[in-house]
Amino acid sequence: MFDVGFWEMLLIGVVGILVIGPEKLPEVARNVGKWVGKARRYVANVRRDFESEINSSDLRELLGEQEAQIRELRGLVDETKREVGSSVDALTRDIESDVKAVQSELEAPALPPTEESAAAEAPRKPDDAT
Numbered sequence: 001m002f003d004v005g006f007w008e009m010l011l012i013g014v015v016g017i018l019v020i021g022p023e024k025l026p027e028v029a030r031n032v033g034k035w036v037g038k039a040r041r042y043v044a045n046v047r048r049d050f051e052s053e054i055n056s057s058d059l060r061e062l063l064g065e066q067e068a069q070i071r072e073l074r075g076l077v078d079e080t081k082r083e084v085g086s087s088v089d090a091l092t093r094d095i096e097s098d099v100k101a102v103q104s105e106l107e108a109p110a111l112p113p114t115e116e117s118a119a120a121e122a123p124r125k126p127d128d129a130t
Contacts, residue, residue, distance in 0.1 A: 016028070016029070
């Protein structure tokens with residue numbers, strides 16, 4: 001803020017001695033030092049509070065963004081879950097229809113054997129070549 005160098009301090013000291021006098025100068029300097037310290041602490045507290053508010057607003061903004069991303073991800077997960085569920089349902093229906101078809105084929109009465117199929121299925125007798 002203010003930059004006070006050696007020459008400025010010397011000028012203030014000389015004016016202080018001339019105006020206040022050497023007897024009261026230490027007491028006045030002590031009081032001025034107390035007030036300057038209080039002012040610095042007040043400014044530091046205000047600055048800290050201000051920075052804290054800025055940081056908390058930044059954190060609130062970041063938290064809002066994170067919540068929006070979480071909602072978006074939940075929507076994607078729900079959509080994916082629905083798609084997987086519908087695919088599983090479709091596959092289940094296909095498998096069930098295939099199982100029913102195989103069961104109906106197994107339960108269907110066998111056709112009577114024809115002469116050709118009977119001859120092919122009949123065991124062959126070994127030829128007597130003796």
